Amino acid sequence: MMLTSLAIVAVILLGLISVAAGVAVFVVDSMAKATFALLVSFLAVAGILLALELTYLAVVTALMMTIEMAIMAVFMIMFMMNPAGLMPMTMVHNARTSAVAGVVVFAVLVLGIWTIDWPARVGSLPADSTRQLGEAIMSSHMLVMLVIGIGLFATIISGTVLATHRGRYDRFGPDLRTAKPNDPVSGGLR
Template sequence: MLSAVPAWVFGALALVSGALVFRLDSMAKVTFALLASFLFVAGEVLLLGLGYLGVVLVLMMVMEMVIMVVFMIMYMMNPAGLMPMAMFHNTRGSAAIAGGIFIALTVGIFLVDWPARAGRPPADSTLALGESLMGGQMLTMMTLGLALFATIVASVVLATHRGRYDRFGDDLRADHPDDPIPGGVGR
């Protein structure tokens, strides 16, 4: 069976760093607190014997948070935390809702009669996942692929400031692009 101590330690650290996300002032620190929370959760996943998914989580979250730091500093009013300011609204109501949900979930966790363990972990959980994704769960995998492709298209469309339809008209037939500052050499 699993050793309990690392699971407790990783879980507690994940919760603490998760709470720090909303306590720290500096946006860079906030992002790295979130990264720490993800890494401790990846540690839990590794402890549970899911080597591949744990490593995927680590790699993906490190890259994602490094990108997020850039966006945080771009869009936040107080990126370095030098001017402490309250960025909260409706704190009391939200705390009541979140606390109520946590209590309800915890009560449910300990009241529900969880089913007995069915089966044994495979010798190679990565192989089992791969065979499942390329076999019985192929539809899930295809849906995920399609969703990711739609995300690529949609995020580019949303983030584009002036695309070719703005510059060359709806039918793309304009002779000269309609730019705020015309370029070229005047011919």
């Protein structure tokens, strides 16, 4: 069973929306607007995944990206380069080389996509793609999830390390035996 013509129209529309929103990310002046443009791009991709019967992945993408962009908007406002349009400035450097790199990568990929003799579909759609993924995670592809788990755990530790203040080990060395604390500004507490 392939996509119905209605689904194909929807996929093309969502694809156009996702690319247009992706371009808007780097066109709009406000970094907060850029965040929500990126969210629109993610939601359009989630819609395409939904049309491809990847229900679970589509819902996860939509929920995760909505929350992620909501958090990102806070950081965007913190680091905004042109707050309230009061500091007009260029946000890009090396724009021409970057544009050339982007266009070349796009052209090479599109050339490959439309010239490759794609294989025919092997097998048919499973009754439930979510069950297929769940069973893969818990049996044949468990190693992937193990690696993901370790990676996420390392991320938690690294985030905590990056977020903590300078502690006694930064000031007095790994064995806490340095006589004089190593402070950026001297005169602190011993």
